[in-house]
Amino acid sequence: MDFSIKTIDAKSASTAYKAVKTACIVVGVFENKKLSAAAANLDKQGVIASALKSGDISGKPGSSLLLRNVADTAAERVLLVGLGDAADTVAEKAFQQAVQAAARSLANLGANDVVIALPEVKDRDISWSVRTTVLAFRESTFRTDGLKSKKDTATTGVKKIAIAVNATQAAAAKTALLQSEAMANGMDLTKELGNLPPNICTPTYLATTARKIATDYKMVAEILDRKQIQALKMGSFLSVTNGTVEPPKFIVLKHNGGKAKDAPVVLVGKGITFDSGGISLKPGAGMDEMKYDMGGSASVLGTMRAIGEMNLKLNVVAIIPTCENMPSGSATRPGDIVTSMSGQTIEILNTDAEGRLILCDALTYAERFKPAAVIDVATLTGACVTALGHHNSGLFTRHDDAHDKLAAELLAAGKQTGDTAWRMPIEEAYNEQLKSNFADMANIGGPAGGSITAACFLERFTRKYTWAHLDIAGTAWKSGAAKGSTGRPVPLLTTFLINRAA
Numbered sequence: 001m002d003f004s005i006k007t008i009d010a011k012s013a014s015t016a017y018k019a020v021k022t023a024c025i026v027v028g029v030f031e032n033k034k035l036s037a038a039a040a041n042l043d044k045q046g047v048i049a050s051a052l053k054s055g056d057i058s059g060k061p062g063s064s065l066l067l068r069n070v071a072d073t074a075a076e077r078v079l080l081v082g083l084g085d086a087a088d089t090v091a092e093k094a095f096q097q098a099v100q101a102a103a104r105s106l107a108n109l110g111a112n113d114v115v116i117a118l119p120e121v122k123d124r125d126i127s128w129s130v131r132t133t134v135l136a137f138r139e140s141t142f143r144t145d146g147l148k149s150k151k152d153t154a155t156t157g158v159k160k161i162a163i164a165v166n167a168t169q170a171a172a173a174k175t176a177l178l179q180s181e182a183m184a185n186g187m188d189l190t191k192e193l194g195n196l197p198p199n200i201c202t203p204t205y206l207a208t209t210a211r212k213i214a215t216d217y218k219m220v221a222e223i224l225d226r227k228q229i230q231a232l233k234m235g236s237f238l239s240v241t242n243g244t245v246e247p248p249k250f251i252v253l254k255h256n257g258g259k260a261k262d263a264p265v266v267l268v269g270k271g272i273t274f275d276s277g278g279i280s281l282k283p284g285a286g287m288d289e290m291k292y293d294m295g296g297s298a299s300v301l302g303t304m305r306a307i308g309e310m311n312l313k314l315n316v317v318a319i320i321p322t323c324e325n326m327p328s329g330s331a332t333r334p335g336d337i338v339t340s341m342s343g344q345t346i347e348i349l350n351t352d353a354e355g356r357l358i359l360c361d362a363l364t365y366a367e368r369f370k371p372a373a374v375i376d377v378a379t380l381t382g383a384c385v386t387a388l389g390h391h392n393s394g395l396f397t398r399h400d401d402a403h404d405k406l407a408a409e410l411l412a413a414g415k416q417t418g419d420t421a422w423r424m425p426i427e428e429a430y431n432e433q434l435k436s437n438f439a440d441m442a443n444i445g446g447p448a449g450g451s452i453t454a455a456c457f458l459e460r461f462t463r464k465y466t467w468a469h470l471d472i473a474g475t476a477w478k479s480g481a482a483k484g485s486t487g488r489p490v491p492l493l494t495t496f497l498i499n500r501a502a
């Protein structure tokens with residue numbers, strides 16, 4: 001899919017849309033039977049107005065109607081999309097539904113190229129519109145059928161998509177386009193990795209992917225194997241991999257886009273390529289979905305791909321502890337006590353609370369980069385899904401000025417891209433629940449506030465820098481008929497980094 005920005009000259013705007021030569025031009029109409037400026041421009045003969053009047057299209061967000069041979073226009077087809085009841089500028093949600101409807105309709109048309117000419121969105125800039133358009137089209141064409149012997153039925157599909165803007169918007173739109181395509185490519189990688197089966201997407205596979213990103217975008221990859229992980233005394237991480245024959249990896253991927261002396265942002269991603277629960281075995285139903293337990297690492301790799309492609313002027317280090325969590329005669333037992341890289345000891349009361357066990361050592365390792373900020377991303381707790389559902393990722397930080405600022409940046413980046421997060425508390429009171437009679441802490445704090453006690457556990461390993469934790473257990477993938485990775489939170493993370501680089 002080839003996107004471009006098409007500048008429509010404001011001086012000739014009253015005739016400009018009529019002159020656009022394309023297989024299909026997409027324009028908006030409203031519920032009150034009003035036409036957008038571009039639609040009115042095409043409608044000298046009143047065909048669009050009468051389509052609205054007759055009720056052939058309601059104008060509701062998500063509605064669409066294809067017209068052919070609209071007299072006096074250079075476009076072969078005119079695709080009308082509903083934009084709701086707005087008067088001057090369109091509501092965010094209506095715009096989103098309109099581009100989704102356009103993508104759906106175009107998937108079943110013979111049109112090869114299309115020009116999207118939609119109005120401005122209320123309280124949003126052109127960058128937002130461009131990104132929303134690109135991500136909607138890319139989402140609508142994403143397929144995971146690499147392992148099917150018969151590929152999903154091919155739709156004709158549109159190849160070239162031009163987004164119409166005016167001259168004052170053109171520069172910003174072009175920058176936004178480059179960033180949005182990079183973001184979409186990053187999301188695709190995240191989705192692909194997530195959807196791959198756990199017998200293919202192993203820790204070694206993730207390491208190979210990191211190496212490939214390093215080669216493609218001139219980054220530096222360092223892959224540590226079991227011996228090197230042992231040498232670092234990551235006793236907590238290693239305890240999780242005890243039950244499997246699949247070799248663990250510790251991946252470090254560096255993007256040196258900033259000045260050499262600039263402190264990097266460190267992204268840490270949970271990379272459990274399959275979480276059976278270990279000896280604290282999970283119930284059977286839906287256990288296949290625990291292949292998505294590497295969603296944190298997949299989103300970190302997707303984000304690295306995105307910032308590599310856009311050559312972001314920022315230093316970013318990705319750290320991915322990755323292994324399987326399996327039961328066997330050599331697996332870690334409930335009751336085992338391990339020593340983390342930080343020296344703190346942990347009583348493992350439940351081997352299914354393994355994410356925090358691999359992350360805590362990665363968070364200690366992150367200290368050596370003297371980071372500007374560390375953000376860990378993890379499908380960490382079912383409790384987070386209970387708390388926030390599938391709409392928001394959980395965001396946890398300490399509650400001081402520096403961390404309030406970091407939290408605000410992350411929340412804003414989420415809002416900017418519709419990849420939202422919701423802030424949760426970290427408080428001393430919850431730490432009580434992590435007490436162990438025999439070690440510095442237990443790895444579980446009981447069912448009450450499960451996502452918070454998990455965050456409190458991680459917090460103990462992050463005191464040397466500014467840190468945030470994203471629990472993406474509810475947002476990284478969808479279950480049911482539409483089962484599949486969402487590519488989240490690549491938009492949030494990438495936008496956060498873009499904003500930091502600016």
Ligand code: BES
Binds near residue numbers: 275350380381383444
């Ligand atoms: N990977 C899971 C968390 C998870 C569960 C994510 C379901 C998405 C859907 C994690 O390793 C886990 O098993 N957490 C336990 C923690 C508990 C034992 C304290 C959980 O959430 O049940």
Ligand code: MN
Binds near residue numbers: 277352353354355
């Ligand atoms: Mn688990």
Ligand code: ZN
Binds near residue numbers: 272275354
């Ligand atoms: Zn897990």
